[in-house]
Amino acid sequence: MALQDYEKSMNYCIRCSHCKWIPFNKIKTKRFSANCPAISRYNFHSYSGGGRVAIAQSLFLGRSEMTDEIRETIYRCQLCGSCQVACHLIGEICEPLEIARELRIKCVEDGELLPEHMLMIDGMRKEDNPFGEPKARRGDWAEGLSLKNINTDKADVIFHAGCRFSYDADLRSIVRGAATLLLKAGVNVGIAGKEEACCGGRAFDVGYRGQMENYADDIISRIKAAGATKLVTPCADCYSAFMQFYPMIRKELDIEILHTTEYFARLIKEGKLKPRGGSSLRVTYHDPCHLGRLGEPYIPWNGTWKKVWGQLNIPDPPKQVRRGTGGVYEPPREILRSIPGIEFVEMERIREYSWCCGAGGGVREAYEDFSEWTALERIAEAKAVGADALVTTCGWCERNFKDALGKRNDDFKVYDITELLMGV
Amino acid sequence: MNDEAYKMFESVLGPDNVSRDPGLLDAYTYQWLGEMIGEPNRFGPFRPACVTLPSTTEEVQAIVRVCNRHGLKFKAHSTGWGLYANPGEEGVVMLDLRRMNRLIEINEKDMYAVVEPYVIWAQLQAEAMCRGLNCVTIGAGSCTSALANCTSLMGTANNNVSMGYNERNVLGVEWVLPDGEIVRLGSPGSGAGWISGDGPGPSLRGIMRGTFGALGGLGVFTKCAVRLYQWGGPAELPSENIVSMDERLLEYPENARLFVPYFESRVMMEEALARIGESEVAYSTGLLERGLLTLGLGVDNLNSAEMRESLLPTIPKNFFTCLLVGNSARELEYQTRVMNQILEQTAGRRFEMMEQEGFRDIITLFLVKGGSVPAKAVFSPTGSFNPLLCGFFGTRRTLVKGMDDAEEIKRKYIESGLLADDMAEGGWSPLIMDHGHMEYFEHETLFDPHVPESTLALIMLTIETNQSLADKKLMIPFASQVKVARAQGLSVHDSIAAHMNCDYRTWQRQFKQAFDPNDAADSCNYITPKPKA
Missing domain, CATH: 3.30.43.10 (Uridine Diphospho-n-acetylenolpyruvylglucosamine Reductase, domain 2)
Structure with missing residues (x-):
């Protein structure tokens, strides 16, 4: 796809500003009614989903040219997709999220790059991870766990740790805990260890489509060789790449893809996993964008729009309307409700209309203050419902929340759901 | 620059x-x-x-x-x-x-809120409802500015029947005039709080807003107080699912009841509406004609196309929705008895399919909050719409004339295939304002902005409809005319005034000159200080 493929879509924004709010019937307070970090922080309409559509069409039609200000606008966005969820409650042709992503691909093609993103891509090219950490140490997290090596052994389940969990020492207990829980449940699980590579989702998000295509090919060949039936990942980013991005670029993983929360919830139902629980704790749950709305399976479409009933536009063949409703929302909640001692309360912005943690879309790398501001907004929401801790299921979210809190010497607790399952 | x-x-x-x-x-x-x-x-x-x-x-x-x-x-x-x-x-x-997005105050005792321009109706309503209060959220949607609607641009609402038109719900106002002077209208003008729009302090609501508003042509409004009303329903209306047709209330409010009556003729429907207004029992009334309902409310456009095919024939032509909300079970029973009596007197029958779970929940949310339903209905099918008769306020008996006229003219444009085929039954409306002394109707017309011929058909239809209204000495709907006037490069009031009994532009221009001596406020939707050549 390219910007010209969205020529029709770009003409169907109605400039209504639904893209700036959570669904109206879900608003409980003014304080937590916004859905888009970018417009909330930078205020010019150009920062909203609709504004990005206008920028894209303006560039496409040659009405304006790329400037520093427009490049900043394009990249100051987590691509969290909340704009598109809201937009698709009232329409289906305009696709603000896909258009925002195409703007970045255009930027990369035109050499309009951000140095921070180039550094990340350089790390991927050299070491297969966005941090530039040594590839040889990617599997260190699993030391001593007796996990199978899928490069040499067969396993029913491939456990894909992802870059964040593989290299972030603070999060190591989570990824080790997740693997341990699977082993305890009797799952025949293996890892690729140092041969595991990045999913490429972060590269795609900042406009480097080709980089992700390479990683998709790598993973597809590894899955075929392993003969596994399931690919399980604790990383919401990787999950989203597998479920959404790969089908988007027509790369299909011929395997059941599960986030650890989905698999844990299944194992709990089957009685194979028993939540331990710990001290009593009132927690709230942060739906990661990449597990929720961006974890919705993507169904490729290559059709046309035709007219019925005069000017009614209908897709031929039928086309998925992406509203995030097919994301992973219940399994994490089922798990939380199953853990002894946990009192679970909801925040105001949840599920499809969850507020972003701030880490995505290359924002954490290039605009640290914006990323942090976004995280603090979410933490304020968690505190507002009286939670003792914020629980999430994404390493990137957790890292971003912890960094934002750490800078303020705030000891508000952030946990991965795996930690609670293990018994904090 | x-x-x-x-x-x-x-x-x-x-x-x-x-x-x-x-x-x-x-x-x-x-x-x-x-x-x-x-x-x-x-x-x-x-x-x-x-x-x-x-x-x-x-x-x-x-x-x-x-x-x-x-x-x-x-x-x-x-x-x-x-x-x-x-x-x-x-x-x-x-x-x-x-x-400027601050919700400065909600005064529960005196029942008003003070807002800045970027407070939207959905925010104000959520904050009001949890305090046992409510406000008039307009049909344009929950996403619109409360202040802009109150000070600058008309907008009607399903709940106008119980809470009135927002022209009258605006209280104190802070206004930056086109020359930069700050004026505070009503009680804020004398430092007496925000509770009144007419004093002690200057009362200029007629100039500031009138029925339609100056649409930015008279400066900038920076704060206003909005009247809030008693709300007998729950503090929240929790629901599951986000897509309108799938959205379900977790619990139907115990003091609410939905009526969906239908009638043999529009005249009988109008009579029932008038009686409902006079009896003061309704919280919210709404028209969503079957053409618009089926084309606009599907889960997606494919679903809408199916609904247009299979559901439409099962829906009666002359129906409307009416929500009762009592402050107690006893009051709700009273309202119900009154409604039943009115239906008996006007030969109205109840369209049960829409009173049952499913449609009931969607319509109730629509009638209380608006939510995404109005925008979904008019934008999703074709990508754009413009209402015919937008701004058609009338006295008793003009409603049916306007409805019949719009339907008749629209039908031939639909036959051209350039507009969405709603069978010329695309009306949305609160139908009655206040307690029935005024009627309101607009006819949503769906066209495709990506098809120039479709846009042109919309413009021609609007012009023809407005001319027909003028010929019949009915009101020219301002908000429909303002857009076609701009499409034609005309000043909206220049295109309307000729059909009125007096040339009100003389006064309007004097106001413009007095308030905007340097002609600094863009008046493209209002009036120029001097007649255009």
């Missing part, structure tokens, strides 16, 4: 809150119905000179004064939806009031 003026904007607002980048400005040029006045896309013909983001009344005042000093025109918008928000000529300075 003038560099000196731009630097002054930067010094007032900080460089992060002003821009003249062409690409960024195009985000302020792209607009719903831009296709009516410019190229066959949504960019209107006029890109602003720059965009400013003031955060206080003083900053607004400073921008306005700079504009006056440098001979620049300015135009302010709140949420900025619709052609009214865009500049009417080259070189206009935009004030995007997004940063």
Whole structure:
């Protein structure tokens, strides 16, 4: 796809500003009614989903040219997709999220790059991870766990740790805990260890489509060789790449893809996993964008729009309307409700209309203050419902929340759901 | 634009809150119905000179004064939806009031809220409901500015029947006049709080707002008080699912009841509505004619196409929805008895399918909150719409005339295939205002902005409908006419006044000249200080 493929879509924004709010019937307070970090922080309409559509069409039609200000606008966005969820409650042709992503691909093609993103891509090219950490140490997290090596052994389940969990020492207990829980449940699980590579989702998000295509090919060949039936990942980013991005670029993983929360919830139902629980704790749950709305399976479409009933536009063949409703929302909640001692309360912005943690879309790398501001907004929401801790299921979210809190010497607790399952 | 003026904007607002980048400005040029006045896309013909983001009344005042000093025109918008928000000529300075988003006060005792321009109806309503209060959320949607609707632009609502029209619900107002002077209307003008729009202090509501509003042609409104009303329903209406047709209330409010009556004729329907208004039992009334309902409310357009095919024939033609909300079970029973009696007297029957779970929940949410349903219904099918008869306020018996007239004229345009085929039954309306002394109707017309012939058909239909109303000595609907007037390069009031009993433009121009001596406020949707050549 390219910007010209969205020529029709770009003409169907109605400039209504639904893209700036959570669904109206879900608003409980003014304080937590916004859905888009970018417009909330930078205020010019150009920062909203609709504004990005206008920028894209303006560039496409040659009405304006790329400037520093427009490049900043394009990249100051987590691509969290909340704009598109809201937009698709009232329409289906305009696709603000896909258009925002195409703007970045255009930027990369035109050499309009951000140095921070180039550094990340350089790390991927050299070491297969966005941090530039040594590839040889990617599997260190699993030391001593007796996990199978899928490069040499067969396993029913491939456990894909992802870059964040593989290299972030603070999060190591989570990824080790997740693997341990699977082993305890009797799952025949293996890892690729140092041969595991990045999913490429972060590269795609900042406009480097080709980089992700390479990683998709790598993973597809590894899955075929392993003969596994399931690919399980604790990383919401990787999950989203597998479920959404790969089908988007027509790369299909011929395997059941599960986030650890989905698999844990299944194992709990089957009685194979028993939540331990710990001290009593009132927690709230942060739906990661990449597990929720961006974890919705993507169904490729290559059709046309035709007219019925005069000017009614209908897709031929039928086309998925992406509203995030097919994301992973219940399994994490089922798990939380199953853990002894946990009192679970909801925040105001949840599920499809969850507020972003701030880490995505290359924002954490290039605009640290914006990323942090976004995280603090979410933490304020968690505190507002009286939670003792914020629980999430994404390493990137957790890292971003912890960094934002750490800078303020705030000891508000952030946990991965795996930690609670293990018994904090 | 003038560099000196731009630097002054930067010094007032900080460089992060002003821009003249062409690409960024195009985000302020792209607009719903831009296709009516410019190229066959949504960019209107006029890109602003720059965009400013003031955060206080003083900053607004400073921008306005700079504009006056440098001979620049300015135009302010709140949420900025619709052609009214865009500049009417080259070189206009935009004030995007997004940063003025404070809900300053909710006075529970005296039942009003004080808001800045970027507080939307959905926010105000959520905060009001949890305090046992409610407000008039207009049909344009929950996403629109409460202040803009109250001070600057008409908008009707399903719950006008119980809470009145917002022209009368605006209380105290803070107003930056086109020359930069700050005026506080009503009680704020004498430092007596926000509770009254008419004093002690200057009372200029008629000039400020009237029935339709000056649409930015008389300066910038920076704060206003909005009247709130008693709400007998629950503090929240929790629901599951986000897609309108799938949305379900977790619990139906115990003091609410939905009636969906239908009638043999529009005349009988109008009679029932009048009696409902007079009896003061309804919380909310709404028309969603079957053509619009089926085309607009499917889960997606494919589903809508199916509903248009299979559901429409099962829906009676002359029906409306009416929500009762009692403050107690006893009051709800009283309201129900009255409703039943009215239906008996007017031979109304109940359309049970829409009173049952499913439709009941969607319609109840729609009648209380609006939510996404109004925009979904009119935009999703074809990508754009424009209402015929938008602004058709009438006295008793004019409703049916307007409805019949619009339907008849529209039918032949539908036969051309250039508009969505709603069988010329695309009406949305609260139907009655206040307690029934006034009627209101608009006929949503769905066209495809990507098909120039479709846009042209919409324009021609609107012109023909308005001419027909004029010929019958009925009211010319201002908000429909303002867009076709702009498409034709005309001043809206110049195109309406000829059909009125007096040339009100004489007075209107004098107000404009008095309040805007330098002609600084963009009047493209209002009136120019002198007649156009």
